[in-house]
Amino acid sequence: MYKMAVIGDKDTVMGFQALGMDVFDAKTGNDAKQFLKDAAEKYAVIYIIESLAAEITDVIERYAEKQIPAIILIPGREGSLGIGMDGVKKSVEKAVGADILFKD
Amino acid sequence: MAVMNVNPTRMELTSLKRRLVTARRGYKLLKDKRDEMMKKFLNIVRENRELREKVETLIEDANKSFVVARAMMSDAAMEQALMYPSQKINLDVDIKNVMSVELPVFKFSFENEDESGMYPYGYATTSAQLDESIKALSQVLPYMLRLAETEKSAQLLAAEIEKTRRRVNALEYVLIPNLTDTIRHITMKLEENERGNLTRLMKVKDMMIQQQYNAKAQQG
Numbered sequence: 001m002y003k004m005a006v007i008g009d010k011d012t013v014m015g016f017q018a019l020g021m022d023v024f025d026a027k028t029g030n031d032a033k034q035f036l037k038d039a040a041e042k043y044a045v046i047y048i049i050e051s052l053a054a055e056i057t058d059v060i061e062r063y064a065e066k067q068i069p070a071i072i073l074i075p076g077r078e079g080s081l082g083i084g085m086d087g088v089k090k091s092v093e094k095a096v097g098a099d100i101l102f103k104d
Numbered sequence: 105m106a107v108m109n110v111n112p113t114r115m116e117l118t119s120l121k122r123r124l125v126t127a128r129r130g131y132k133l134l135k136d137k138r139d140e141m142m143k144k145f146l147n148i149v150r151e152n153r154e155l156r157e158k159v160e161t162l163i164e165d166a167n168k169s170f171v172v173a174r175a176m177m178s179d180a181a182m183e184q185a186l187m188y189p190s191q192k193i194n195l196d197v198d199i200k201n202v203m204s205v206e207l208p209v210f211k212f213s214f215e216n217e218d219e220s221g222m223y224p225y226g227y228a229t230t231s232a233q234l235d236e237s238i239k240a241l242s243q244v245l246p247y248m249l250r251l252a253e254t255e256k257s258a259q260l261l262a263a264e265i266e267k268t269r270r271r272v273n274a275l276e277y278v279l280i281p282n283l284t285d286t287i288r289h290i291t292m293k294l295e296e297n298e299r300g301n302l303t304r305l306m307k308v309k310d311m312m313i314q315q316q317y318n319a320k321a322q323q324g
Contacts, residue, residue: 095149
């Protein structure tokens with residue numbers, strides 16, 4: 001049995017706590033990095049807000065080719081920054097060699 | 105023309121020909137694998153994109169109502185209300201095999217099925233806005249999980265496609281041409297030897313005939 005976690009600032013993650021997810025209140029990228037290092041195996045899905053994810057892309061990429069955990073970017077307080085969508089775009093470029101889905 | 109460093113013998117030639125057959129078959133199989141994976145990947149990534157758009161807008165909406173709820177209540181009351189969740193999510197992970205890439209499948213269920221279990225607090229000290237935002241979030245949750253599943257699948261498939269494409273290209277542009285070149289090289293070398301041998305034999309025969317002729321001439 002796995003769990004789900006949300007990493008982000010207090011304002012955005014508190015609501016998820018009510019739904020029974022584990023929340024981690026990270027103020028800086030380093031906090032988030034430390035959390036991933038300590039606890040990544042316990043979770044099947046980890047949601048992280050985009051602004052934090054942008055600071056630790058190197059760590060997140062390390063998990064990209066593992067089955068678990070899936071680290072998924074979600075918009076934080078500031079609204080969507082488009083970083084999550086960039087990730088989708090990147091995997092298209094990786095697989096196809098060119099961006100054929102987002103050309104429009 | 106890239107000829108491998110092998111001895112031009114008949115034995116090498118047979119083994120090279122065998123390798124070429126294997127390489128061609130592997131190339132064909134890998135190419136089929138790549139094409140099929142690409143088809144699957146495109147479907148998944150399209151879904152991924154739609155889900156992401158949906159989840160992002162839904163979360164933004166939920167966040168907005170959460171900000172309102174937060175403004176209506178004190179920090180302490182808010183924390184108290186949300187600190188102990190009454191809801192628990194059970195998450196199971198299955199593995200699905202797609203073209204020998206193992207993709208995770210997430211299944212989840214709420215421990216508390218009815219709607220009242222969603223709110224971990226009594227209604228007395230909290231605002232209606234908080235109820236709203238919690239409800240909104242719980243409605244996003246299934247989509248968030250689908251998103252996690254498809255996004256992970258897309259990443260894993262993309263990595264595998266990249267690997268397979270490299271292999272296909274290595275076979276198509278390096279190994280197979282090298283093998284054909286080497287095989288041609290060896291065949292030519294062997295034919296050359298054959299011709300050399302033939303002329304030598306003809307020369308020897310001529311010399312022998314000349315000798316016999318000379319011997320007869322001396323006798324006669």
